[in-house]
Amino acid sequence: MSYKPQLVPSEWLWVTLLLLKLKLSFRTPDIDCLARGVKLTQHIAAAQFFTPSRAAFLIGRYPIRSGMASSNRYRALQWNAGSGGPPENETTFSKLLQQQGYTTGLVGKWYQGVNCKSFNDHCHHPLNHGFDYCYGMPFTLLNNSQENKPPELGVALQAKLWLYSQIIIIAVIALTTGKLTGLISICWKIIACFTLVDCLFFISWYSSYGLVQHWNCILMRNHDVTEQLMRLERTTSLMLKEAVSFIKRNRYGPFLLFVSFLHVHTPLFTTAKFIGKNHHGLYGDNVEEMDLMVGKILDSLDKEGLENHTFTYFASDHGGHLEAQAGSAQLGGWNGIYKGRKGMGGWEGGIHVPGVFRWPGVLPAGTVIDEPTSLMDIYPTVVHLAGGILPQDRVIDGRNLMLLLQGRTQSSEHEFLFHCCGSYLHAVRWHQKDGKSVWKAHYVTPVFHPLGAGTYYGKGICLCFGEGMTHHEPPLLFDLSQDPSEAKPLSADTEPLFDTVVERIGRAIEEHCRTLTPVPEQLSLYNVIWKLWLQPCCGTFPFCWCDKEGDSTQNL
Ligand SMILES: *[C@@H]1O[C@H](CO)[C@@H](O)[C@H](O)[C@H]1NC(C)=O
Numbered sequence: 320m321s322y323k324p325q326l327v328p329s330e331w332l333w334v335t336l337l338l339l340k341l342k343l344s345f346r347t348p349d350i351d352c353l354a355r356g357v358k359l360t361q362h363i364a365a366a367q368f369f370t371p372s373r374a375a376f377l378i379g380r381y382p383i384r385s386g387m388a389s390s391n392r393y394r395a396l397q398w399n400a401g402s403g404g405p406p407e408n409e410t411t412f413s414k415l416l417q418q419q420g421y422t423t424g425l426v427g428k429w430y431q432g433v434n435c436k437s438f439n440d441h442c443h444h445p446l447n448h449g450f451d452y453c454y455g456m457p458f459t460l461l462n463n464s465q466e467n468k469p470p471e472l473g474v475a476l477q478a479k480l481w482l483y484s485q486i487i488i489i490a491v492i493a494l495t496t497g498k499l500t501g502l503i504s505i506c507w508k509i510i511a512c513f514t515l516v517d518c519l520f521f522i523s524w525y526s527s528y529g530l531v532q533h534w535n536c537i538l539m540r541n542h543d544v545t546e547q548l549m550r551l552e553r554t555t556s557l558m559l560k561e562a563v564s565f566i567k568r569n570r571y572g573p574f575l576l577f578v579s580f581l582h583v584h585t586p587l588f589t590t591a592k593f594i595g596k597n598h599h600g601l602y603g604d605n606v607e608e609m610d611l612m613v614g615k616i617l618d619s620l621d622k623e624g625l626e627n628h629t630f631t632y633f634a635s636d637h638g639g640h641l642e643a644q645a646g647s648a649q650l651g652g653w654n655g656i657y658k659g660r661k662g663m664g665g666w667e668g669g670i671h672v673p674g675v676f677r678w679p680g681v682l683p684a685g686t687v688i689d690e691p692t693s694l695m696d697i698y699p700t701v702v703h704l705a706g707g708i709l710p711q712d713r714v715i716d717g718r719n720l721m722l723l724l725q726g727r728t729q730s731s732e733h734e735f736l737f738h739c740c741g742s743y744l745h746a747v748r749w750h751q752k753d754g755k756s757v758w759k760a761h762y763v764t765p766v767f768h769p770l771g772a773g774t775y776y777g778k779g780i781c782l783c784f785g786e787g788m789t790h791h792e793p794p795l796l797f798d799l800s801q802d803p804s805e806a807k808p809l810s811a812d813t814e815p816l817f818d819t820v821v822e823r824i825g826r827a828i829e830e831h832c833r834t835l836t837p838v839p840e841q842l843s844l845y846n847v848i849w850k851l852w853l854q855p856c857c858g859t860f861p862f863c864w865c866d867k868e869g870d871s872t873q874n875l
Pocket residue numbers: 462468469470471585586643644645646
């Protein structure tokens with residue numbers, strides 16, 4: 320395995336590293352300011368992809384428990400018109416807060432699905448998962464959302480649909496010729512059926528080819544589509560306006576506002592005045608624009624005098640997507656000293672994310688906590704703060720963080736954290752109680768291929784299973800407290816505790832597996848494909864076109 324630790328510690332949110340390299344790196348004064356509250360240095364996402372990671376965050380459970388972990392190659396939703404998403408019987412923290420009298424709002428991206436059975440059942444919609452108000456993208460920004468960018472979605476699917484439609488056409492031509500010349504006895508009905516099937520393939524190919532942008536890049540306010548296609552140049556200011564006005568509208572009552580940035584994902588659409596502002600190219604520009612948005616949102620909170628009454632949290636769903644590059648420009652960030660990247664099962668680079676909190680007067684400022692924590696911990700934490708009760712009929716994997724954040728306890732309640740890739744277990748972290756060590760055992764790792772300047776597994780995002788994987792028996796073991804870059808695997812010769820640790824982790828896996836029950840898979844092939852009858856549409860299908868925002872752009 321060849322691996323070079325990245326030398327540029329500029330993963331967009333790595334505030335510690337950022338401060339060290341302030342002049343060369345991004346300027347993120349607003350996020351730095353947030354981080355003067357409490358900073359978690361071992362904050363771990365439950366998955367390395369947006370859809371499952373976000374589902375676990377909202378539901379407080381590992382994605383596999385809700386069916387949001389995939390066993391196929393699709394680990395995220397591919398279309399607004401797919402049928403996967405968090406099941407209705409899962410309870411998000413927003414739903415529990417709503418029951419406690421909080422006004423709940425979501426601004427930004429959702430990417431957790433829209434419909435199940437018809438184009439407006441909105442079974443997976445935020446308003447059906449505990450939000451009183453939502454504004455933003457039901458999907459996510461992708462290269463496809465911007466003209467003149469190489470598409471990142473639908474390419475493989477298109478190729479298949481095209482191939483099938485061509486094969487069927489050839490069959491239809493052969494059958495027709497055979498019938499006309501009397502060589503084949505077949506009834507016209509069968510030929511007509513073939514022709515119809517071919518038309519369907521052709522239409523699907525055409526829709527997915529020309530219309531990815533049209534079907535996916537839309538904005539919604541509550542149940543209405545407000546922009547189809549969305550106009551990227553004004554999206555940032557619309558998001559900001561929505562977040563600020565939500566705070567203003569709800570300043571007299573308790574509220575939960577979840578701002579889910581469309582930044583800093585490709586295509587890194589950035590407002591003109593931020594372009595070319597720093598040494599890290601378009602990515603850095605995009606980070607600085609996001610930082611400014613964070614600042615404006617916090618300012619509006621402060622302006623309303625709410626800062627001492629508001630628990631504020633900032634994090635990322637997964638690590639940087641190092642494969643996103645254009646020439647020598649890095650479009651997906653860096654992961655600092657951490658190995659691996661977005662999409663990779665167990666390596667830190669895919670799951671080790673920032674976690675910062677601010678709550679003046681309640682959380683001690685300037686605290687750094689090195690204990691392992693999870694994005695899933697926000698669930699019981701906010702439910703506790705709102706005086707709610709956690710669901711008792713299911714396993715909640717998150718742990719209330721308040722005692723840790725307030726410095727009333729020194730240790731995290733997480734003894735084991737399981738790092739799955741899709742529905743496959745790749746690695747396990749063990750934070751030994753009363754010990755300093757944080758052990759991590761990798762059972763499956765992706766194969767790295769040295770290519771070009773960096774080290775990659777293939778070109779796109781690596782899979783969780785199959786040929787590109789190495790299985791380790793015994794597992795690769797690291798002590799993260801000594802070796803956070805996972806550079807030197809331990810062995811029975813170098814680590815006296817090796818066998819004991821591996822054996823203990825093995826038992827933890829068995830115990831964990833016993834708590835898992837089979838549930839319907841939300842990202843099955845059937846659930847991710849585009850379905851005509853599920854497509855959100857502004858207008859009369861297939862003429863979906865609208866722009867209800869007028870020109871209400873406000874300058875950043
Ligand atoms: C997105 O577009 C950029 C060019 O702007 C390209 O370099 C990159 O590879 C594309 N991303 C994907 C995932 O195709």
